Each structure stands twice: as structure tokens, then as C-alpha cells.
Amino acid sequence: MRLAGFATPKRPARRMLSTWLRSLSQVPLWAWFASFAGATILGLSFAFVVLYTIFAPNIAPGTDIWAINKTTSVSIADKDGKVFANRGAAFGNRVHIRDMPKYLPAAFLVVEDRRFYDHWGIDLRGLMRAAISNVEAGNVVAGGSTITQQLAKNVFLKPERTFSRKFEELFIAFWLERHYSKDDILSYYLNRIYLGSGAYGVDAASRQYFGKPVKDVTVAEAAMLAALTRAPSLYSPETDYEKAKTRANLVLDLMVEDEIITPEQAKKAKANPPKLVVSEDIDSEGYFADFTIDQLNKLGLTGKNDVIVRTTIDRKLQREAQRAVTTFLNKEGSRRKVSQGALVAMEPDGTVRAIVGGRSYNESSFNRAFQAQRQPGSAFKPFVYLTALERGISPEDYREDEPYEDNGWSPNNYDNDYRGPVTVREALARSLNTVAVRLADEVGRNAVIRIAQRLGIDSALEPNRSLPLGTSEVNLLELTGAYASFANGGYLAEPYCIIDVKLSDGTVLYQRQEQTRKRVMSSAQDQDMNRMLFDAVQTGTGKNADMGERPVAGKTGTTQDYRDAWFVGFSADYVAGVWFGNDDNSPTRRVVGGGLPASVWKSFMRQAHKGLPLRPLPGVDLYAQPDPGYYLEQPAAPPPYAPPPPRLPPPPDTPGLLERSVEELFGSGDWPDEDRRPPPRDGPYRQPEPEDNTGLY
Template identity: 45%
Template sequence: MAKRSSGERREPTFGPSSESGGERRKPANAGRGNAGRKKKRRAQRSVFRRLVYWTFTLGIWAFIGAAALVAYEAAQLPPIDQLAVPKRPPNIAILAADGSLLANRGDTGGAAVHLSELPGYLPKAFIAIEDRRFYSHWGIDPIGILRAFVNDVTDRGSMQGGSTLTQQLAKNLFLTQERTISRKIQEAILAIWLEHKYTKNQILELYLNRVYFGSGAFGVEAAAQKYFGHSARYVSLAEAAMLAGLMKAPTRLAPNRNPVGAAKRAEQVIIAMAQQGYITEAMAKLALAHPAHAIHEKNNGSVNYAADYVMDRLDDTIGAINSDIVVTTTLSAPLEREAGAALTSVLDAKGPHYKVSQGALVALDPNGAIRALIGGRDYSESQFNRAVSAKRQPGSAFKPFVYLTALERGLTPDTIRADAPIDVGGWKPENYEHRYLGPVTLTKAIALSLNTVAVRLAVEVGPAAVVRTAHRLGINSPLEANATIALGTSDVSPLELVAGYAPFANGGIGVEPYVIKQVRTTGGRILYQRRYSDYGRVIEPQYVSMMNTMLEQTLAIGTARRARLPAGWQAAGKTGTSQDYRDAWFVGYTSHLVTGVWVGNDDDSPTRRVTGGSLPVEIWSKFMTAALKDVPPAGLPYGIWHNPNPVVPQGMPPQGDVPVANNGGFGQPFGAGQQAPNNAPVPVHAQQGWRRAPGPGWGHDNDAPPLPPASIPNAGSQPQRKTFFGLF
């Protein structure tokens, strides 16, 4: 049988093939297709296995790397067993005499408060806006971190950040403010440690007392006092929301600088509190309808000058401060406000015209307790305390010490001395416009601030005696014992000059100015309690009466006659103006208060003819009118002096002994080796005793030129500082 050729066509068969022996024959490429699919599946499984493998491997290495990084950062921290929350810097609460808060001092700016003392909605406000899962997480909130990450990526922003309250506390307690991965890792480590070490409420209390709220306030108490003027214990819901809102950006959102931004953030806090069920919808609506407003410090925070002085004295009183303390002072909050307002209002209105840039005011009780102390016109611009630290020439405000020395050596208010040219070793002090009144009583001479009479008395009693008198009455600064002391050429501070006048107001008792009454811990333990003390009697009663009678006339007819007080008050005092109008003073007193005012310029430049009888008297009047309001009027101690000697008619020679003060051999009243000029008669008693005589014609002698209107220095004085001409 012939063989089929290789090209023979074959028809398909549907039954068993005779050639196959009844078995079906598979297509030639079927095996190859299955093998390919199997290889593909095996390849896919291999890729997946490799992916899983490398993912797992990389994950392990990532975990190891992260653990190593955490271990490294942890190693940079102190050992956990030695880690402790840093002690909070002590706060010094400075209280007025009535117990009201004047200021806080210390690094924090406010005292610590316990969580139990705060209204419940205050801590809840912080939880709602800063860390809603505070009571459920363990220091780190992964959900919060993820949410913050998503919001950052999608640029949607978020009311709440990724850091928990515990992390924020860790940052504030232990770390710097740098924004690095390293710091975030350390922050997380410390947060976990804090959660392990303290309870949630302890952490929350630490947080509220340590975090920064802007404007120099650390802790919620300092912030509440700074922005709202009262304790955190009494904040409203709206105020609590505003405080909590500051955590996002305390400096940028400080309500005293950015009220709009602070209010918007507070709205977000209130909404968050309502959403989380911390407050009712009605409470939220009420808080949104009545938003919080930051207070504005009055008089540029002038009370801070007094607070600074308290801190200076505190160091000498109790030494090192290791815990929160409360200092009760002699200061009066209302008088501080009135003093600051009087000084700033006058200087703001008239300072530019008269080229006066600064001033100071001190008010004492006659027993030495400081009631008000203002060291400048604007504390925010200059913290230099001129009331305490500035040493300036008092000019004629120093003359009471000269006259008191003369009285104590035998003269009286009615003693006559010549207002005439005088030459003391080549120094020739002059009066206003080179005019002289001739024979005048000492009372008239001090009321009109006649320079020649004051110098004549200083030479007569001896400059050293004048210095001793001033030191005895409370002047602590070094004083030059020469004839120019009569015109106040030695520098003194306002505080010590006012203290030197206090014996005139209290009946002759020397005082030391003081401001601290008591110091105690916040727990009530007394650290210091002032006991009454004084320097004893420094002026005999008869001389107190004489000086008050003389100085009263300064306000009645003399250089301070523009002074104004409530009806019924008896007052006395003395103006002063230094060389070239550089300094202008007025120190005046009643039996209730002794107040001194200084105005001038820090660079010692001349003012525009400002005298003690102008701006200082105006400031003094404004303050004293407010200070004595509603206080029953009272006279000065020991009443008005009356001349016990017989009246000598004008033109008659002196009768009896002629009083001449003992000067300890210093020299002649008219200069060494000189005789009295013709118009300077031998001292005699006054032709008549006199009292307050406010008639318009008083103060003019029949044949004397008209008196100058006020204590204006000699316009023709020489430019050198040490000539001392025309000092009133």
C-alpha cells in the first residue's frame, strides 16, 4: 500500500481515530500556552513575594533606624531618673495698702493657681481647641498628628494642631522653640514621660501655669491680669475662650495688640467647646454676643515706677526670693492714678511749648509712708525712675533748710534782713531783674524767694550748719558746705527732698520714706512686718510753727500763689528753679500729705523759662485737689506763729537786743572784710507782726519797686553752671 505524502489533506474526524487507537490527540501548541501562563503566575508570585520581603525588610530597618534615632535623641536628654519639672520662677504680687493688686513682678508675671480654683470652662476651653483627646491619649495623639498632616497637605488649615497639651508643656518646660525633627522627637519622649509621671489634671495645671500668653505673661493668672485686669479665677466664658485662643500665636494674637485677630480666634474656641459638649448652645450664643475686650493700661503703666522701687527695696528687706510672695505696700492705687494723670496731662498739654520732656512726683504721708510715686511721664518709653534715682539741683526749694537753721540760732520770722547786693568772695548772687526790696522780714524773703537774703543767712549761720540741718531732716545726698548751698546747688532726688519737708508737716519728727508694710508667702507665712519707727524729734515745736507760718505765705502771696486746694485746707511749701531753668520744683504739704513735683529734661538742657511756680505748681494742684477730696480739712501742726515781742513802728531804731545768728566763725554776712552797703541796715525786729494778708497790695514797700510776679530766675545770669545766679 502506497504511503500518504506529507502534503495529503486530512479531514477532521468526530469519532475515535484509527490512528490514535481511540485516544484524543491535543493540539501541538496547547502545552506551550499553559506553560506560559504558569510561568507568568510564578513570576507574579515572585514579584509579590519580593515586594513583601523588601517591604518587611525595609520596615525592619526603618524601625531599627527610628529606634536608633529615638535612642540617640533620648540620650541627649538628662537621665529619666534625674529628670524633674523645673521649679517655676517665683512671682511677686505687689499690693496697694487696701489689698488691691498693683503689679506682678518676676519672670512669669503672675502667681500660680490651682485647677480647682478656676472656673470649669477655662481648662475645657484649652482642651477643646488644643487637644480634644487629652484625657484619652498617652502623651502623643497619632490621630491628631494624622489630621494635622492631612490638613497641611490639602492646605485646608485646622483649628487644632498636631501637638498635644502634654507635648506643648514638654516644650515649654524642657526645650527650646526651634522647629526641627530632633526637637519634635525629644518633645514626644518627654511627653510620654510626663504622662507616666503625673496625672492628667496635674499636667493640665502645670500647662495653665507655665505656657506663654504674649505680652510678657507666663501662666493663665498673669495673662488674665494683663489683659482683663482681674484674676483668672473670675474670667468669663468669653475671656476664657480668648485666653485659650492665644495658644496658636500668643504674640500675634495678643488682644491688647490685635483685638480683631484675638476675637476671631476666640469665636473658634467657643464653637469648638459647643461642638464637644463643654458648653450649651445658649452659653455659646451669649459668649459670642458679648466678646471679651482687653483693658488699656492707664497713664502708660506709671504704677510700674512704684513697683520697680518696691522691688529695689524688697532685696534689702528679705534677700533672696525662692517662692511666690505677696508684698503689701503703703501705696494708694487711686493716688497713683491721680498722680500719673496730673503729671502726664500737664506735660502732654504744655511740655512741648515749654521744652519740658520729663517729670516726677512723690507723695508721702507725714509719717514717711509713700502714697504715690511717679518716676516719669511714660514708663513704656523710659523705665528710669526719676523720683528715686535722678539727682538734680533743687534751687530755692532747698531754702527752708537755710531759714530753719537761722531760726534755730535765734532769728524769728519777723527778723529783718536786707535784700541788697552781696559779694561773697567774688560771687555775687542776684535777684530777678537785678532789683532789690531793701529791708524785709524773713517771712517775706522766703515767700518771694529773694536770693540775697538766703545767701546772707547762709553766710551768717555758716554753710556747714545748713548742711547739718538738711541731713538731720532727711537729705541723704552729699552737700557742698559753701555759700552757694543757700540756693540749692547740691543735687538731691525728689524722694529725699520731699522726705526732708515731712517734719514740717508732722510736727518736727524725722522720717525715713518707706513703701513696704508686709511681706508674706502665698501660704500666709509672714516674712517681714514693718514696725513703726522714726528718727525722733528733729525740729522743736516752736520752730515748726515758725517755718509753717513762713512757708504758708509762699502759697498766699509768694511764688506758689497759683496753687489751688479744696476749701478749708492750710498748706505750705516752696518753689525752686535751678540755673538756666534746667529744673523746676515745688514741694508743698498739708497735715495730711507731703507732695513734691520736679520737671525738666533728662539731658539737663534748659527749658523755656519754666519756673517752680508754673508747671510744678499746676501739677501739684491737680494732684492734691484730687487727693484731698472727701478728706476733712485740717490745719498745720502747732498753728500760726505769733510774734511775742513789742511792735516797733517803722523808722524807729531797734529796741532791746538785736538777734544775729551764730555762724561758727564762717565769715561776715556781706563777705569777708566787707561792710554792709548803705541800703542794708543793721538787722532789727520787724516793725509789725503779721499773718496771712492776701490783699492785692501786700508785698509792695512804699518806696520799693514792684515785686516780680513769680519765682523767675535772673534772665541775665551767666551761662556757666557754677555761677548760681538767679536760682529760685
């Protein structure tokens, strides 16, 4: 009976399904396994192709991968081309294994990948060992990587230990093995591997440790290099030579086991271990190197290429500058409550020869020579006096040294004493604060700022009442550069340290050209300033910097509460600036510019001038007639110059001090009397807020 609206099943279709199921039950079991295996292989093959396509590097096969993702290197050299510092990764020359001693790549193979020439990018046995270790540890502790995998990691991947990165590493290794020969892969690896002490590649490491190119390494040296692969910092011969030698001996044993060398060769190598090259590095050269990088950035020459920068550093002067600063800090820093110092030395044209930016570069790379902004105190006063000269004021004109009040603010002299009428020359030599403030008010503080900027001060200067006393912050480098204009006859001296910049193949990217001289003061004004600053050293606050027959000039600077102490001075050959203080701006124990900084300055300058003939300063010991070539378009006519009056008697607050070296001062513990005087009862200054930071001398 058929119901309306319902279809009855078709019996033939049901019978066909039943027949098909009965036929499947009769298929042998092996056929089932074969079908499953085939499907699995097909699926895995498809997955491999997909993953290989995903992870393969997006570069053309056969591309030179030497420079891919390679950290750029800046090699910093002296004027003779001798490299003294590296920034970035230090890579040596690129060397193919055919140009290396055969035992060197073999040494790396016995340590890292004995089956390198037998596998196709991965070593299954090594992976199994690594997998067991990782499972037991619960995280990734072993890689089991082949040299091909390590190259993949070094060139294309980030240095992280994760399962996903390991997975990616495998497929890149397959890609490398498919497109590059074994010898090429090994050569790339040996030129990119990190081997400690900042050296990447066997050639850089060979030069770093043994002072020779990789083609000249001995069996013992090759073994020591190969021993560094597992832990470059731990096994570096510069860190622990005995540990490095022990590891190298193990490598020699493995080389004998693989018949790379004979037992006799190994015995000879163990009896004659590698000799490390004696490093001539000077700790403070790092400060000069960092300054070089700063200047390189300003030239826009940092980029994707390795460069060699030839600089103006004088390594002898750099060493003497470091010695002068650290001798004081090591012997007297704790007692005088001063923890840091800096020194800059340059030639009068701005050629920087030495930079010490702190007590120790290894302890602190902060460069206090050009990165620290500090109040210069009375070391700023020469800009006030130069402005006065340009306004027609003569060094022999008189100004009153007496209490001076400006809207409730009154600058005091250091000793709280007043001398009545004094010449402008005497006021600068004695560093009288009242006269400096009077002159600044007379000529205009904005005019003083323009003069300072004209001589090379780039830091922001505030035209407040205490400006002439050095309360606007500057850095030691720019202040020293500004003083160089006095030493060179009145021309702008822009400090520089880069001679040229080249690529490793010799291509010149930058060559410093001879600069057009720009006059920033007249010859007459320069001579007047030099005579006044010469008097400041002969009879004023800078007596400790006097160098006897060699004429030198300069100015001291000390800030409120003895937080900063400066001396900046010059001869006809060198300009140098010295600063001492604390990074946290805490007070020192009455360290003033005319005491320790002036003595350290003289100690350095004595060494810098060894073998140099005596030369006069412009206007000192060479009383030439003033030159009419003024810098300003409509200058005031300078008054006729008269020969200097007899030397001023020593100020009553700073009795004469025999010329002594830093070592003599340190040895005797005899410090200048100006350092021993207790500060005035009310402090060096009385100044209301907000202008409460006024410089001393």
C-alpha cells in the same frame, strides 16, 4: 625546597577560611535583612537609652514640677489688698483639671492636641506634618508639638526654635509620660501656659480678661482662652476683641465637631460672647509699682517665691496726681518747652500715697520722682535757714540784701535788685539769693549739709559757694520727705510704701512696725520755719499755692536757664512735691517754681483735701510757746518769739495773683507775671567756672 628564614603557609587554615566564605554565600537574602534589622534595632535602642539618660530631667520621678523654672511673681496691692500691678510673671491659682469645667480642658485639646490621650508623648503624624513644613520653608516654622512636648518646653527648656532643642524636647516628653498621668500633665500645662497680657495659666487669664476664677468660666470664655494658645499677643481680647471673638468661634466649631458641646450650646455661646472686665488701671500706677519693687529689693525680699505686697498707695490720689501733671503737660508742655513732670505726695509721717514719675508710664517707665537727680534751686534754702535758726539767728534778725562777693563770685537776686536791710523771714519769703549765701557763709556750708542729711537728704551734697542756691542734685522723693519733717512737728519722716509682704499661702515675710519718732529739730525751730514758709506762700514767691483758709507752707525752686522748676509744700495732712523739666536738661520757656509747679501743686492738694477739716500747721494759726526740747545737745538759746509782723507787701517783681485753679490758668492762657518777665540781660547769675550752675528761686 624550603628557604632558610621563611615559614611556609599552613594549608589547613587556608582551607577553613575558604570553607567559611562558601557557607556565607549560601545564606538566604532574607536572613541578611533580618540580621541587619536586628542590629539596627539593637543600635537604635542603645542610642535611645543613652539619649534618654542624658536628656531626662535631673529630678526624682513624681516630683511636683509646678514651680520648676517658674518666673517669680510680685503682686502689688493697695492697703485693702486689691492688686493693681504685677511684676514678673502673673500666675493665677493652681487648679487641677478635675476642678475646672470639663469643656475648658477639652477646648484646649481640640486646638492643641486632639490625640493627647492616645499617644505616648509624641504624635508621629503631627511630627511628619511639621517636618514637611520645615523642609519646605528651609527652617523651623512648625513644631507639631503635643501638649506633653509643650509642657516640657515651658518647664525645662528655653524658648528657642532649633532642631537640637526639638530633639531634647522629645526625650523630656517621653520622661514626663513615663512618670506622670495624663490628667496631671494636662493640669500642669494649663497652669503654666502663657495666655497674653502677662497672664500665665488659665486661672490668671480668666481673672485678667473676665474678672473671675477659672472654675466659673462659660463655654464662650473657655473657647476664647483656648484660642489664645497660638499667638497670645495677637489674639488677646484686650488687643483686638473682634479678632479674638472670631478665633473663639472657630474653637466652638471644633468643639461641636468633636462632640464636646452641642450645636445649640455653640450657637448660644456665639450669641453671648464674653464680656471683658473693665480695667481700673491707672497709667501712672506703674511708677508706684516700680518704686515698690525698689523698696522691696532694699528689704531683701525678692527671691524665688511669689509674694503679695500690700502698699500705702491711695488710688484716688494717684489718679488726681496723674491728672494734675498730665493736664499741664498735654495743654502747655509744647508751648512752654517742657516735656516731663513728676509729683510725690505723702502724709507727714512719710507714708507715700501717690507717685507720678513722668508724663506717661506707657511711654517712659523712667521714674523721675526718685530716679532722676536734678538741681533743686531755691527749694534747698529751707535747710540754710533751719541751720541759721539752730545757730541762734531769729526770723526777725536783719541781714543785708546787697551785692556780695566771694573770691570773684557774686550771686544775684532774680530781679537784679537789692533791698538793703531785710529780716530773715522776708529774705526767705522773697527768696533773696544774697541773704541765703550770706547766711550759709555765716553758719558754715558743711553745717547746712549736715542739717539736710539729718532731715533725710541722702544724695551727695558739695560744700561749694553755690550750695545754698541748690546746685547739688537731689531727687523729688527725698526732698519731699525732708519737707515732711516741717509738717509733722520736727521729726524725721522716712518715705515708705510697703505695709507688709506675704507669700501666696498667707505666710508673712515682712510687717512694717511702728517706728520710734526721731526729733530732727526743736519744736520752736519747726514753728519758726513753718511761719516763714507760710509767708513764702502768702506773700512771697509761692503765692500761687495759697489755699485760702487752709494753712499751707512751702518753697519754690528754679534753676539756671529755667531747666528745673519745683514747688514743695505741705499742709497738716499732706506733703507734696512737684517738678517740671526736660530729660535732656534743656531749658524750658521761663517756667519757674512759683508759676506752674505751684499751681499744679494747688490743683492736686485741693482734690486731696476734699472732705478734710481745716487743721493748723505747727506754729501757724496756733501760736504756742516754744518747746524747750531741742535736738542738739548744746543748742544756742532761741530768741524770744514775737507775733508775726503784718504781712509783707507783694514783691515788686511778682504782683498779686488771684487764686486760680490749673484749669482756669490753662483755659485763659493767663500766666503769672513772674513767668512773663524776660530774664536779666546777663542771665540770672554771674558765676565763674567751675561753679556756673547756680539756682534761682
